[in-house]
Amino acid sequence: MVNATKGLFISCDIPMAQFIVNMNAALPASQKFIIHVLDSTHFFVHPDVAGMIRSAISEFRDQNSYEKPT
Amino acid sequence: MGHGERGRPNKKLKFSAKDDHRSSAIEDDYSFYPDEGDDEYRDCENEGKKRDFTKLELKQDHGNRPLWACADGRIFLETFSPLYKQAYDFLIAIAEPVCRDALSTSSLLAHLAHVSMLRWGEGWSGGSGVRPESMHEYNLTPHSLYAAVSVGLETETIISVLNKLSKTKLPKEMIDFIHASTANYGKVLKKLLQDEVIGRARIISENAQGSDGFTISKTAGEIESGHGGLLMESELAAVAEEKETHAFEIACCIVENVKQRCLPNALNYPMLEEYDFRNDTVNPDLDMELKPRPYQEKSLSKMFGNGRARSGIIVLPCVAGKSLVGVSAASRIKKSCLCLATNAVSVDHKERFRGNAGVVVTTYNMVAFGGKRSEESEKIIEEIRNREWGLLLMDEVHVVPAHMFRKVISITKSHCKLGLTATLVREDERITDLNFLVGPKLYEANWLDLVKGGFIANVQCAEVWCPMTKEFFAEYLKKENSKKKQVGDNSIDIPEANVIIQISSHAGSRRQEAQRLGRILRAKGKLEDRMVGGKEEYNAFFYSLVSTDTQEMYYSTKRQQFLIDQGYSFKVITSLPPPDAGADLSYYHRDEQLALLGMVLTTGDDAVGLEQLEEDADDIALHKARRSVGSMSTMSGANGMVYMEYSTGKHKLVGQKSRPKDPSKRHHLFKKRFG
Numbered sequence: 089m090v091n092a093t094k095g096l097f098i099s100c101d102i103p104m105a106q107f108i109v110n111m112n113a114a115l116p117a118s119q120k121f122i123i124h125v126l127d128s129t130h131f132f133v134h135p136d137v138a139g140m141i142r143s144a145i146s147e148f149r150d151q152n153s154y155e156k157p158t
Numbered sequence: 159m160g161h162g163e164r165g166r167p168n169k170k171l172k173f174s175a176k177d178d179h180r181s182s183a184i185e186d187d188y189s190f191y192p193d194e195g196d197d198e199y200r201d202c203e204n205e206g207k208k209r210d211f212t213k214l215e216l217k218q219d220h221g222n223r224p225l226w227a228c229a230d231g232r233i234f235l236e237t238f239s240p241l242y243k244q245a246y247d248f249l250i251a252i253a254e255p256v257c258r259d260a261l262s263t264s265s266l267l268a269h270l271a272h273v274s275m276l277r278w279g280e281g282w283s284g285g286s287g288v289r290p291e292s293m294h295e296y297n298l299t300p301h302s303l304y305a306a307v308s309v310g311l312e313t314e315t316i317i318s319v320l321n322k323l324s325k326t327k328l329p330k331e332m333i334d335f336i337h338a339s340t341a342n343y344g345k346v347l348k349k350l351l352q353d354e355v356i357g358r359a360r361i362i363s364e365n366a367q368g369s370d371g372f373t374i375s376k377t378a379g380e381i382e383s384g385h386g387g388l389l390m391e392s393e394l395a396a397v398a399e400e401k402e403t404h405a406f407e408i409a410c411c412i413v414e415n416v417k418q419r420c421l422p423n424a425l426n427y428p429m430l431e432e433y434d435f436r437n438d439t440v441n442p443d444l445d446m447e448l449k450p451r452p453y454q455e456k457s458l459s460k461m462f463g464n465g466r467a468r469s470g471i472i473v474l475p476c477v478a479g480k481s482l483v484g485v486s487a488a489s490r491i492k493k494s495c496l497c498l499a500t501n502a503v504s505v506d507h508k509e510r511f512r513g514n515a516g517v518v519v520t521t522y523n524m525v526a527f528g529g530k531r532s533e534e535s536e537k538i539i540e541e542i543r544n545r546e547w548g549l550l551l552m553d554e555v556h557v558v559p560a561h562m563f564r565k566v567i568s569i570t571k572s573h574c575k576l577g578l579t580a581t582l583v584r585e586d587e588r589i590t591d592l593n594f595l596v597g598p599k600l601y602e603a604n605w606l607d608l609v610k611g612g613f614i615a616n617v618q619c620a621e622v623w624c625p626m627t628k629e630f631f632a633e634y635l636k637k638e639n640s641k642k643k644q645v646g647d648n649s650i651d652i653p654e655a656n657v658i659i660q661i662s663s664h665a666g667s668r669r670q671e672a673q674r675l676g677r678i679l680r681a682k683g684k685l686e687d688r689m690v691g692g693k694e695e696y697n698a699f700f701y702s703l704v705s706t707d708t709q710e711m712y713y714s715t716k717r718q719q720f721l722i723d724q725g726y727s728f729k730v731i732t733s734l735p736p737p738d739a740g741a742d743l744s745y746y747h748r749d750e751q752l753a754l755l756g757m758v759l760t761t762g763d764d765a766v767g768l769e770q771l772e773e774d775a776d777d778i779a780l781h782k783a784r785r786s787v788g789s790m791s792t793m794s795g796a797n798g799m800v801y802m803e804y805s806t807g808k809h810k811l812v813g814q815k816s817r818p819k820d821p822s823k824r825h826h827l828f829k830k831r832f833g
Contacts (some may be wrong), residue, residue, distance in 0.1 A: 105628070
């Protein structure tokens with residue numbers, strides 16, 4: 089019998105992959121979203137977390153970018 | 159024409175009478191403006207419309223004139239104009255150059271460009287993409303106008319020359335401002351005494367003459383010869399007359415308070431500290447002589463403008479010869495000089511002189527130290543305090559606003575204070591305190607002009623993006639590494655270094671970045687090679703390594719603002735090693751990387767600050783600056799040793815010959831020496 093799970097396939101670069109892994113590790117067990125780590129740049133995660141991951145990444149990027157005040 | 163008159167009709171009459179000898183094009187301009195022009199101005203006075211330049215009227219030959227003058231006192235100067243040099247000399251005398259990293263010129267320039275294109279529908283002489291290096295900004299402040307009047311420039315002169323150079327009709331606010339600032343000059347003393355703080359500080363001398371008890375002396379008005387082309391002969395003659403000055407003495411402990419009271423937030427009489435060293439017979443003289451470069455001359459002439467030594471700050475890039483400026487100032491004053499530096503390494507730079515009047519070179523810490531000292535140093539410090547110094551020379555003056563260093567100024571009595579620095583910014587905005595602690599900014603050098611003149615190196619700045627490996631990045635995300643390492647920031651001179659690779663930025667300030675860049679600024683090689691298109695057009699290189707996707711990106715961009723605003727070109731290198739370099743690079747293999755990561759993580763906190771090089775191939779690391787903590791006897795190698803007497807053999811009989819030594823018994827160091 090085959091088990092099938094619906095999920096989201098994520099493909100990214102190495103640093104962001106690490107960021108996602110880190111984020112996952114920081115969440116409590118009930119909210120962890122990574123189903124399977126395929127390799128250093130691809131993941132299989134729960135389907136509802138797309139928006140959350142995007143906003144977390146953009147926040148991280150904003151922290152690292154400096155905008156000169158005009 | 160008194161200072162109180164401000165009517166427009168009067169101004170127009172004066173110009174048409176005086177300008178007879180000028181070209182007719184200018185006179186046509188003045189009659190060109192309708193009288194309603196100024197009404198539009200008053201509408202512009204609201205805060206929100208500060209950047210709305212569309213109401214400025216352009217003159218017909220605006221292409222020939224180099225200045226933009228704005229209502230809030232800002233002046234922009236085109237460096238590519240044929241009149242640049244004279245305009246520059248004039249502006250230096252009446253206005254302060256703005257430290258360029260404090261504002262964004264580009265958006266303002268965009269507004270100005272918009273204005274000129276709207277009005278005349280033709281291409282602007284600078285084009286639409288004007289870079290900071292081609293436009294300079296100056297600010298008219300009460301201080302700068304005060305300085306101008308004190309060298310003898312009169313109000314009407316200033317206004318007329320500004321008008322002559324300006325592309326637009328001078329804004330009414332600016333004219334009013336100039337009148338208001340310069341009107342204060344000269345009537346100050348009695349008003350000052352009425353203020354309670356200052357009145358109490360006054361010391362009445364026994365031989366007070368005259369009804370007010372003021373000491374009266376003469377001073378000559380001087381003016382820079384560069385103005386000849388812009389001023390008429392009658393104006394020059396007025397300046398050269400002698401003027402009378404009145405003076406009263408203030409108790410030395412309250413001097414700082416008095417100066418504070420005169421700032422804009424209290425009485426608003428901007429103070430200039432001047433030292434009449436030529437007429438100072440009380441202090442003994444000192445002998446010296448020197449030869450300075452043109453920009454050094456300019457900065458000194460700002461300081462000695464009217465025959466007296468003015469207190470203030472001179473801003474020059476690190477290797478442009480700040481020390482020489484300081485020494486020149488000291489030699490011109492010819493009185494005792496106290497030089498303060500930030501650390502013992504920079505103290506080595508200064509020359510030493512002998513004589514009855516002396517030069518003392520020391521560090522801020524030595525003078526400001528509050529705790530107990532040894533008896534010897536106590537004696538020396540007492541002497542420093544009791545002596546009346548002619549000149550207090552402060553190197554790296556940007557550290558002075560810090561609490562400890564302020565004490566230095568109040569402890570030592572000096573007639574004139576000169577501060578030298580390459581970077582007049584601090585992250586904590588206490589830089590404005592320097593205005594009353596030391597004095598106003600007398601001169602700021604333009605870095606790019608200095609490069610063109612070949613005095614400092616032409617630096618190519620590059621940022622190299624380094625991606626982190628997976629494991630390192632994972633560790634980065636988990637922790638904050640906050641250990642800091644301070645190397646090469648201040649005063650160390652590494653004249654032969656051409657390249658700087660900055661590895662770690664750690665929340666660095668703009669000042670640190672600029673100071674580090676200063677290490678390689680010394681101009682090397684022949685002048686012709688350094689000109690555009692020559693062999694070594696860029697002969698100094700500044701690389702900054704930045705890890706991608708980390709906080710370093712943020713800090714790196716922030717720090718570079720100073721350099722970008724100065725006009726240095728920046729390029730970003732996104733991938734440095736060529737992809738096939740492969741196995742030749744260290745740490746190429748994953749297990750080496752993991753081993754390094756492990757080592758980094760397990761290293762204790764104490765070793766974090768200092769890097770241990772296994773093999774110091776050319777013995778350059780820490781060559782010049784080795785800092786260690788210890789007592790004097792440790793540093794001189796005498797730790798634990800005791801003085802012991804021994805005979806040198808001089809009492810032996812003269813006739814004895816020295817026996818030839820047995821080679822095998824020689825000390826190992828000398829074995830190879832004698833063949």
